[in-house]
Amino acid sequence: MNVAAFSVIVIILAVYLSQSILQQRMIGTDIERDGQGRYVAADTTAGYWGYGKILPGDIIEEIDGSSASAFHSVKRFDVIEGASTITLSRNQPNGVQERITLVVAKGIGSENLLLEFILPLCSLLLFAGFSLFVYKRKKEDKAAIYLILFFLSTGFAYFSAASSGRTDSLGNIIFTASFSLVPVFFLQFLNRYLKQYQEPFVPKSVFIGFYCITGAIILVQIITILTGYNLLFFLVARPSLPFFIFTNLYTIYKLIQKFVVHRRDSLRNLFKLTLLGHLLGFMPFILLFGVPRLFGITLITPQVASIFLLAIPVVYLYMFTTRQLFDIDFVLSRFLYHIIIAFIPTSLITTFGALITQQHNYTWVRWVQLFLMVYFIVTILLFSKEYADFRFRPSFNKNLYSFQGSLDRFSTRISRVMKRADLERLLVQEVLSILLVKKVAFLEVNRESGPRGSSKSDSGEVPISVISALRDAAHKLAVGETVAVPSGLCVVMGQKGSTFHVLWLADKENRTKYNLDELSWLKTLANYSAIVYENLYLIENLIEDLEQEFQKQKGASPWVMRLIFNLSETERRRLAADLHDSALQDQLIWYRKLETVMLDHQMPEDIYHELETVREGLLDVIHQIRETCNEMRPPLLKEMGIVEALGQLFEQAQIRSNYVINFQVTDHITELSDEQTLALFRIVQELLRNANKHAKATVVEIGIEQRDSIRLMYKDNGVGMELGELNDSYQHMGLSGIKERVRSLEGEIFFQSVVGEGLEVCITLPLESASMTREGGDDLDDKNLAG
Template structure:
């Protein structure tokens, strides 16, 4: 049923109902509630309503009014009945003393308090928004969608989909606008309407702050962001039934505008950061060290997240199934072949659990910062020697407390990669690692007795062996990475990292 038909029906009902219900029907039994003059006065609703529909192209949201009317009518039934009964009781008891009045006040007061609690419960059950839309579900869905937004087009798509799902809007358009524009570039409008909206936006320029909703003579604008004098807007046409946006819809759109403006401002900051990165790379001719540190930090954060997910989900599930299997083997009688098969499955589960734990330790070194670099490396060497066929000769002097967390993690990762290379590629039987720190720098020396390689042929295997990653890690701290190798003579690596590297203000800003 269209809003225009509903408005016409309501208008005629308001105009004729008082005459029929309050005058004509009571006259049939010999009395009337109001005079014929008073009943006839309600007919003035007709010309007023028709004039309203003639003078404006938009009408108020009849569905919103009807839903609120039915809601408030249902809420008012109980207190009205109670007050009517109390009024009858007051009249019959003829209570006129001050004590009686105080008693009536307390009764009415307690009744209203209880009714307000009941109303709060009914609010959650009966009210779902002005136009029947689920506002809470809409916000939850929209916040979930914008969590994956990485660029402006993604934000626009998510916002458009959410609005179209909840409100019937014939047209909407994203646009950039500033006060120097004579008309807004909205395709569905004619030139006159474009100029009128531009003029209206100029008059309300002070109100165009990010996250605000501005109602225009046709449609509305959501301010998603501002960059200097330019505003980033979303224009929404009038609703399909030509009704005004009701209060619930305005609040809903305003909240969406706030969400969108926050994401939009973050996207502006990301764009500015990318521009700064590109400028830095052009200035240096190569990737700056602080950019490499940023990349490695992001990689380590992702490793920690993945290790946490593995530990909290896959590992715990495996342990639960292992306990259930152990309980079944002990509690139930079974023949020897079946029991043997279950024991093999149990051993397989134990192997999987061990592999997951090893993977978590690889992704996130356990207690690296708490134990210190020296003790963490000793534990790493002990575990590596159990899995590989080489021995590690490790010597360290003056290294504890001289490195920051990023440098400590970098040395640990470099050592992991060198040990991995010694086991998989070099086939070494002996590895020597020496760490020494003075007032200026940390010196790291590695040597193995593996098969070695020809440095001239290193280009093909450089990335494969992880050497490129180690070199970039060292360079991110303004360090020096050198390596030497010959066929049959193993490999030797020398790393020098300054202990007082120059801080980069842009890096500190990005990390914070």
């Protein structure tokens, strides 16, 4: 009921003010009394009806058929407004005094319609709409009440100024009250708004004083209207103007004070934005109209000065309803950069435009010249701006360096990502290192089932409002797109079918909105991540296809096994290189340091023997690491060939083991492919390991011959085995691996064994398998293996 009654009052006042503005013509003439008590025209403001018709020095005799002293606007405010006819006396150059009667035009003039009625009315309607929006969104917040009052007082002050200028009594009271209360309501809003940050702004006693002064100003204005006596006759301007200026300067002082205190914490942006918004909104009005008016000077009309006030409600409406701030540092850096960039073309356009317009050519010729000149300068500007953006823009926006460095770092790291969890962890680390945000989480959003928490994210921290917003926006998600949510921001980082991987970022700590550079950086991260997501899913699909192939064939096909063995060899070489270049070298360094200490220092005999034991143990570890590296990466295997490589292997094996190896080979072993050479070497390695560990053999016979294929024969005198046990891969992993390696090369293998009578193995490999012919044997060289 209160809201409805308040709305009715606002509408009635707006209708009344509209009627008083539209029905009367603004005359704009100030008068004063001369030494003889006559009313003399002092000045007429340019743009109003009286300008050029009522001249300074004209003696006003009658207004609307009565004495000028009896006319209400003359008696109360020393101006002529609301008159229908004006009779005046004017001294002519020849000394004759001429009596002139002027008939004032009815209604508002077309030349004043825009500034006096249309813009003020639109502003009032806009502020009323803002007020309604705030009430619907935040009616439970006490700060909303003061924000609404600030909006409406600003709107009515702007709209009633024209009615007050026409000396309408109610319009005068409305303008005085609303204009005086604008800064007071604004202070109350700021005071209440900052309480949510536990930040006191203005003491209660200050508000009591401001409201008392406002009440006194309104009372003085009412007395002036009713009696025609101005209690504050010594002031050039209305008392509401110096009060308006003082309260705004007080507000600016308090904002500067708060900004200095919080210039290095999270509230810095809040006070910086508030201070700059207040300066941009109120200072043009104060400096260009308010202060000059105190000294009787008019630089610009109040209608023009009031236009700057329109920026204030928009800024605070956004701050209050979204609880976010503009990234003022980002805006100022870009604004300053573009001001500097625009200076040169603006100067050129102004200079050439002035030269062109001074020419006395045909009008259309000058317009063509002006068009060509502006077109050419703008083209040069846009062309030059690309270079300026590259060279100078980072100087104005330091974050550009951080964003570029982040992208370079991230693109390097994702090359080593093998799992989705690793990718998401990298993304979280990168976001937390660049943006002022504490909470991030990954969500999976399915177009059919909606969002759910990722298995690697704490989705419980994601607000319910964010989940609901993502559910509503599921139909329009796309990789790289940002989704506006009630709390923070969501970015689509990847996609698999109808499922999207969405990164949720909470609001920034400094409560600013994500700026354009940050959004662009997030979009680039998303595009990088989407490619990695796609590759990871391709790998998952490949693994699924391989598993299905295993199930269909009850084992892997030869090409799959070859791929697996090649990958395994690559990892062996990589691990061997790491061991050789890190652990082995470190061991050698410490071994040499230990030897140096033992040789260069005298020490007790028992300590020396202890160190000798340590040195021998360290030397054993070095030999073990070296042998491990040689086994994992046989040295010079390709250069020596299979026969010489096996010879070296047998020499080392007999040193470490208790069996004797008899090695026979035909003389015409041709050069084998690198893959076959490595496969035969690994097979013999595994057979020797089996002979030593399981067979307990004392004699091992190995032979290689080549005809139309490569044939490897193995025989030992060990304990033997039941051939049925070969099916148990857990008991004989080595022999099972040999079978799989032979099958990967499309060869054949036969086992012959009886318990107590040793083991015989016969392996036959084709010189060039069908699969190798199709794929090309050269592709299996070390340099082309994966990794």
